[in-house]
Amino acid sequence: MxxxxxxxxxxxxxxxxxxxxxxxxxxxxxxxxxxxxxxxxxxxxNPEELIGAAHAACFSMALSMILQGAGVTDVKIETTSQIGLDKEGEGFAIKTAHLVTRITGNGDPAVIEDCARQAEKGCPVSKVLNAEVTLDVTVG
Structure with a gap:
């Protein structure tokens, strides 16, 4: 690990x-x-922009791997992840992560779009947004 x-x-x-x-x-x-x-x-x-940067980077790397496996060459990917922080009760919660990506490469546009949909769900940061959170605490 x-x-x-x-x-x-x-x-x-x-x-x-x-x-x-x-x-x-x-x-x-x-x-x-x-x-x-x-x-x-x-x-x-702020934490949300850092999560957004991590999400965009992770998605782009995952997409690159998936595109390579699909035979797409000369790949260029530009991605933004917009992280939405909403009021929830007395606090706040991250409710949305919206990826916006531009992809160029030599390959079928439908295949490229399908690869992007796979990366959207499969990149580790997309998965962590619903992760189990654990905690160790030391006080004093």
């Missing part, structure tokens, strides 16, 4: 607090985030 990780630090309350996001690889290192970047559209990152 391959295991990668991201980490976050947070100080303060919800609206006045500030956080830092990092990745194991160092691609992100102490990138700031907060209420204003998540709910008020201010510059900076």
């Amino acid at each position: 391959i295991v990668n990780s991201g980490s976050a630090k947070w100080e303060g309350g919800l609206k006045d607090g500030k956080g830092l996001i990092s990745t194991k690889s160092g691609a992100l290192s102490d990138q700031p985030y907060g209420f204003n970047t998540r709910f008020e559209g201010k510059p900076g990152t």
Whole structure:
């Protein structure tokens, strides 16, 4: 099993607090985030855009593999994943992940579209959006 990780630090309350996001690889290192970047559209990152980037990347890689298996060559894929955060009760929930992709390649357009539909359901990030979540807690 391959295991990668991201980490976050947070100080303060919800609206006045500030956080830092990092990745194991160092691609992100102490990138700031907060209420204003998540709910008020201010510059900076937020969990949903990071999920969107991961989803778009995963989908594109999965699609590349499926297209290769279908004999499609000279493939170029550009993908965006729009992650929808909706109010749910007293909190929020990610309810939608909408992929938008542009694919070029040498092959039957119907086959290319079918491959994209397979990647939509089969990429690991699409699957994780309905994953079992577990937790280990240390207090103090």
